[in-house]
Amino acid sequence: MPASPTDSPPIGGTDPARDWPALFARRTAHGGDELTAILSLAASTDVITFSGGFPAPETFPVDVLQDLLPRLVKDDTATALQYSPTEGLPAAREAVSALLEQTQGPSVDPAAVLITSGGIEGLQLLARTMIDPGDRVIVEAPTYLGAIMAFAGFEAEVEGVPMDDDGLRVDALEAALARGRPPKLLYVIPDHQNPSGRSLADDRRRAVVDLCRRHGVLVVEDVAYRELGFDGTAATSLWSLGPDVVLQLGTFSKILMPGVRLGWAVGPAAVVGAMTAAKQNSDQCAGALGQVLMAEYLRGGHLATTLDVARPLYRSRAETMLAALEEHMPAGVTWTRPSGGFFVWLTAPEQIDARALLAPAGRLGVAYVPGAPFYTDLQGDNQFRLSFSRADEASIREGIRRLATLIRNEL
Numbered sequence: 070m071p072a073s074p075t076d077s078p079p080i081g082g083t084d085p086a087r088d089w090p091a092l093f094a095r096r097t098a099h100g101g102d103e104l105t106a107i108l109s110l111a112a113s114t115d116v117i118t119f120s121g122g123f124p125a126p127e128t129f130p131v132d133v134l135q136d137l138l139p140r141l142v143k144d145d146t147a148t149a150l151q152y153s154p155t156e157g158l159p160a161a162r163e164a165v166s167a168l169l170e171q172t173q174g175p176s177v178d179p180a181a182v183l184i185t186s187g188g189i190e191g192l193q194l195l196a197r198t199m200i201d202p203g204d205r206v207i208v209e210a211p212t213y214l215g216a217i218m219a220f221a222g223f224e225a226e227v228e229g230v231p232m233d234d235d236g237l238r239v240d241a242l243e244a245a246l247a248r249g250r251p252p253k254l255l256y257v258i259p260d261h262q263n264p265s266g267r268s269l270a271d272d273r274r275r276a277v278v279d280l281c282r283r284h285g286v287l288v289v290e291d292v293a294y295r296e297l298g299f300d301g302t303a304a305t306s307l308w309s310l311g312p313d314v315v316l317q318l319g320t321f322s323k324i325l326m327p328g329v330r331l332g333w334a335v336g337p338a339a340v341v342g343a344m345t346a347a348k349q350n351s352d353q354c355a356g357a358l359g360q361v362l363m364a365e366y367l368r369g370g371h372l373a374t375t376l377d378v379a380r381p382l383y384r385s386r387a388e389t390m391l392a393a394l395e396e397h398m399p400a401g402v403t404w405t406r407p408s409g410g411f412f413v414w415l416t417a418p419e420q421i422d423a424r425a426l427l428a429p430a431g432r433l434g435v436a437y438v439p440g441a442p443f444y445t446d447l448q449g450d451n452q453f454r455l456s457f458s459r460a461d462e463a464s465i466r467e468g469i470r471r472l473a474t475l476i477r478n479e480l
């Protein structure tokens with residue numbers, strides 16, 4: 070007899086008779102809750118959110134998009150609305166190649182550029198290409214938690230190397246490379262890092278590349294915030310110093326919009342080729358509409374206009390946050406002073422537990438990301454990632470005042 074509709078759990082509800090999680094792959098144990106929680110705050114209007122690395126909507130090139138989108142849909146239908154080659158549309162690869170030459174120096178054959186569906190996909194493809202269970206991967210401590218999740222998701226042993234105000238410590242990297250099994254790769258965010266806001270000092274850049282070249286370790290350079298230096302300058306990219314050992318991952322999320330999921334990978338041909346093969350059985354190709362849009366946006370010189378709006382806006386928000394921290398935070402609390410990007414990294418006295426303060430902060434209408442998930446070991450409990458990119462200045466002042474009150478009351 071067929072089961073009556075009342076025997077079934079409601080659609081989307083839990084079914085006590087079935088233990089699906091018991092069948093999950095081992096790698097699902099590596100979570101993802103923190104990123105989901107950050108994204109779930111994206112739409113909230115009643116919370117001052119310092120949590121996500123969200124670009125300011127004021128930087129989105131709405132006028133350009135209003136002009137370009139209808140034209141592309143009408144005149145470029147067969148390309149813009151169709152599947153694209155896995156490695157990306159020729160126009161998109163040419164546009165990225167021109168951007169790299171203009172902003173970083175080396176000229177790169179468009180055929181060597183892989184167009185990805187954003188920075189995270191670049192990390193996923195790389196992890197799929199490089200990581201077997203138990204492989205050693207070195208990252209900055211702290212680092213972007215999406216990268217930790219991508220590597221840990223393929224069961225890498227992810228190991229953090231400490232930073233100071235000048236970025237990754239080369240002496241500590243050298244020590245890490247000298248002990249244990251050779252790592253497969255080093256992941257670095259040299260410019261206005263997520264989460265610390267720090268940048269890798271000029272004199273360390275060549276040292277990192279040379280050291281990894283000597284040890285046969287792939288350097289993975291994530292340049293998500295590279296173009297967002299407040300003064301418009303950018304340091305020499307690691308990829309331009311060593312295209313033979315550096316794979317660069319870029320994204321358009323922070324300099325165009327995350328509403329098109331688009332990024333790039335360039336570097337050793339064998340690695341980019343294997344990532345392209347991996348993409349064939351993930352999303353097969355990045356969305357063509359986004360690619361033609363990005364290509365036209367770059368070709369038309371609109372990135373410069375966007376950056377002319379974005380850099381002073383982020384500088385002013387960062388300065389507002391730093392001034393508010395100075396005014397309100399109790400003694401014993403310290404923070405970084407970014408020269409670009411989206412983030413300030415705050416360290417409170419040891420007895421402060423940033424995770425435990427999330428709920429009371431939420432009741433006060435302020436959100437941040439606690440520090441611990443940005444490490445691969447038991448650090449960061451008393452640290453906070455504060456993003457200044459999306460809140461307006463009045464909200465930043467008020468949000469920091471509330472957070473300072475909360476921390477002061479705990480001390």
Ligand SMILES: Cc1ncc(COP(=O)(O)O)c(C=O)c1O
Pocket residue numbers: 122186187188189190213215258263291293320321322327330331332
């Ligand atoms: C360092 C870094 N890399 C990559 C990404 C992900 O970029 P995308 O939105 O393009 O996937 C982010 C986003 O927060 C980031 O901070």
